[in-house]
Amino acid sequence: xxxxxxxxxxxxxxxxxxxxxxxxxxxxxxxxxxxxxxxxxxxxxxxxxxxxxxxxxxxxxxxxxxxxxxxxxxx
Amino acid sequence: xxxxxxxxxxxxxxxxxxxxxxxxxxxxxxxxxxxxxxxxxxxxxxxxxxxxxxxxxxxxxxxxxxxxxxxxxxxxxxxxxxxxxxxxxxxxxxxxxxxxxxxxxxxxxxxxxxxxxxxxxxxxxxxxxxxxxxxxxxxxxxxxxxxxxxxxxxxxxxxxxxxxxxxxxxxxxxxxxxxxxxxxxxxxxxxxxxxxxxxxxxxxxxxxxxxxxxxxxxxxxxxxxxxxxxxxxxxxxxxxxxxxxxxxxxxxxxxxxxxxxxxxxxxxxxxxxxxxxxxxxxxxxxxxxxxxxxxxxxxxxxxxxxxxxxxxxxxxxxxxxxxxxxxxxxxxxxxxxxxxxxxxxxxxxxxxxxxxxxxxxxxxxxxxxxxxxxxxxxxxxxxxxxxxxxxxxxxxxxxxxxxxxxxxxxxxxxxxxxxxxxxxxxxxxxxxxxxxxxxxxxxxxxxxxxxxxxxxxxxxxx
Numbered sequence: 360x361x362x363x364x365x366x367x368x369x370x371x372x373x374x375x376x377x378x379x380x381x382x383x384x385x386x387x388x389x390x391x392x393x394x395x396x397x398x399x400x401x402x403x404x405x406x407x408x409x410x411x412x413x414x415x416x417x418x419x420x421x422x423x424x425x426x427x428x429x430x431x432x433x434x
Numbered sequence: 435x436x437x438x439x440x441x442x443x444x445x446x447x448x449x450x451x452x453x454x455x456x457x458x459x460x461x462x463x464x465x466x467x468x469x470x471x472x473x474x475x476x477x478x479x480x481x482x483x484x485x486x487x488x489x490x491x492x493x494x495x496x497x498x499x500x501x502x503x504x505x506x507x508x509x510x511x512x513x514x515x516x517x518x519x520x521x522x523x524x525x526x527x528x529x530x531x532x533x534x535x536x537x538x539x540x541x542x543x544x545x546x547x548x549x550x551x552x553x554x555x556x557x558x559x560x561x562x563x564x565x566x567x568x569x570x571x572x573x574x575x576x577x578x579x580x581x582x583x584x585x586x587x588x589x590x591x592x593x594x595x596x597x598x599x600x601x602x603x604x605x606x607x608x609x610x611x612x613x614x615x616x617x618x619x620x621x622x623x624x625x626x627x628x629x630x631x632x633x634x635x636x637x638x639x640x641x642x643x644x645x646x647x648x649x650x651x652x653x654x655x656x657x658x659x660x661x662x663x664x665x666x667x668x669x670x671x672x673x674x675x676x677x678x679x680x681x682x683x684x685x686x687x688x689x690x691x692x693x694x695x696x697x698x699x700x701x702x703x704x705x706x707x708x709x710x711x712x713x714x715x716x717x718x719x720x721x722x723x724x725x726x727x728x729x730x731x732x733x734x735x736x737x738x739x740x741x742x743x744x745x746x747x748x749x750x751x752x753x754x755x756x757x758x759x760x761x762x763x764x765x766x767x768x769x770x771x772x773x774x775x776x777x778x779x780x781x782x783x784x785x786x787x788x789x790x791x792x793x794x795x796x797x798x799x800x801x802x803x804x805x806x807x808x809x810x811x812x813x814x815x816x817x818x819x820x821x822x823x824x825x826x827x828x829x830x831x832x833x834x835x836x837x838x839x840x841x842x843x844x845x846x847x848x849x850x851x852x853x854x855x856x857x858x859x860x861x862x863x864x865x866x867x868x869x870x871x872x873x874x875x876x877x878x879x880x881x882x883x884x885x886x887x888x889x890x891x892x893x894x895x896x
Contacts, residue, residue, distance in 0.1 A: 372781065375781040375783075376781060379780045379781055381777050381780045381781065383774060383777055383778075384774075387774045389829075390771075390774055390829055390832070391774055391777070391778045391781070393832055394746075394750070394774075394775065394778050394832065394833060395778055395781060395782070397743065397746055397832070397833060398743070398744075398746035398747040398750055398778075398782065399747060399782070399786060400743065401740065401741040401742075401743050401744045401790075401793060402744055402747060402786050402789045402790055402793065404741075405741065405789065405793060407789060407792070410792070410796065413792045413795055413796055414792065414795055415788045415789075415791035415792045415794075415795060416646070416791045416792075416794045416795045416798060420632070420633065420676070420678075420845070
């Protein structure tokens with residue numbers, strides 16, 4: 360398979376595996392490389408400097424930021 | 435009424451039969467248990483059939499009906515649960531060898547709510563492994579078969595739920611949807627599936643795939659049945675940290691208001707790219723039907739929609755966080771493909787996960803802005819009909835682009851409704867998405883479309 364310029368390479372997959380302490384069978388690496396390439400393409404395509412004030416949605420709420428838990432939630 | 439008519443009766447129909455004393459919950463439950471015994475060895479929709487529990491529930495419902503207690507529209511309705519919903523005293527496998535013998539001590543909140551509404555529990559339905567993998571040949575649990583063509587997959591991961599509904603084995607079912615796992619199987623099996631707003635229906639007691647993308651919701655044979663199930667499920671649950679306190683609307687009553695004057699937006703970029711010609715034709719015909727019903731249909735743009743696929747980085751990173759211990763210690767208990775999908779999540783950098791969540795913020799803001807100008811969005815649910823098992827078992831199949839994750843990324847409600855049939859006889863589906871917590875309008879549009887068409891009445895030959 361021909362890799363696109365912005366694709367994750369097999370060498371990069373191996374480097375990431377080493378850093379994360381993760382072992383993946385050699386015959387599965389191409390599948391993992393394609394999965395990572397697909398997942399990271401929109402992220403690598405964006406210049407994050409162009410939107411410095413954009414906050415991450417790590418506490419996701421469909422309308423607004425998640426409401427703080429109330430004391431009676433634990434009852 | 436033929437036995438097929440009985441099996442395919444809607445929840446609303448069943449309730450009417452009960453009230454007229456034309457049918458009893460025990461009679462219906464026995465008929466469905468017989469049907470499951472006859473058909474499920476071919477379909478593999480069920481992991482566990484809870485016959486004794488079902489008959490006990492049915493007798494309780496029958497007694498309540500005898501005492502005139504028919505206030506709940508789900509009283510005596512036979513349902514089943516995707517096997518990632520915890521069920522007290524009944525094994526919950528998640529389609530995984532890791533949990534093959536796990537028997538929970540408590541019910542998931544959704545299970546409790548449907549039980550309290552008087553439903554009859556028929557059993558647990560097969561799911562793709564941990565709602566993320568695919569059952570390859572030799573997997574501990576066999577994959578459910580698509581009743582429209584047994585060589586094709588029924589979609590996933592709520593595969594058993596969709597197959598059981600499409601073949602008249604249950605009256606209603608629950609699924610979960612992280613990137614389309616309610617809507618995809620609904621689309622491929624010609625049934626209706628609703629992914630409610632994030633926070634609308636509790637996730638407590640449902641096995642996690644991705645905390646910020648997971649949604650729970652109803653699957654049924656009609657939009658009205660989905661509305662009736664949602665009515666029982668919706669509402670704040672202190673056991674789910676992201677459960678919303680938004681008031682619960684009336685979902686059934688507004689269904690018959692029609693859609694004259696409603697504004698339907700069509701985001702063609704992304705959602706119409708790479709779709710089959712047959713899918714596009716069916717979609718355009720569905721838009722024409724919505725216009726005939728009085729809706730104003732216009733094209734809309736969501737500027738950063740192409741970043742939607744950052745969804746996959748969030749899903750993979752969160753799935754790895756959930757599974758890290760087990761997949762490192764017991765990799766042999768994970769099926770092929772799922773193991774590598776989970777491990778690949780451990781290769782995503784922290785900064786990449788955060789960037790994905792930043793893209794999500796922008797997409798969310800744009801989605802809300804567009805939904806301020808139109809009442810709902812309409813798209814094809816899937817770009818293609820159901821693929822064959824042979825295709826998805828090919829290692830090069832990967833994780834194909836989908837029209838459903840943008841609504842998991844933004845948390846807005848999205849409904850899949852049957853809208854056509856391919857030249858191969860496979861179902862096609864229309865997706866309708868709406869504003870946060872405005873399931874009522876989404877269901878209203880779906881119901882109006884359904885009443886104007888016959889697609890949802892088609893039954894597979896089994």
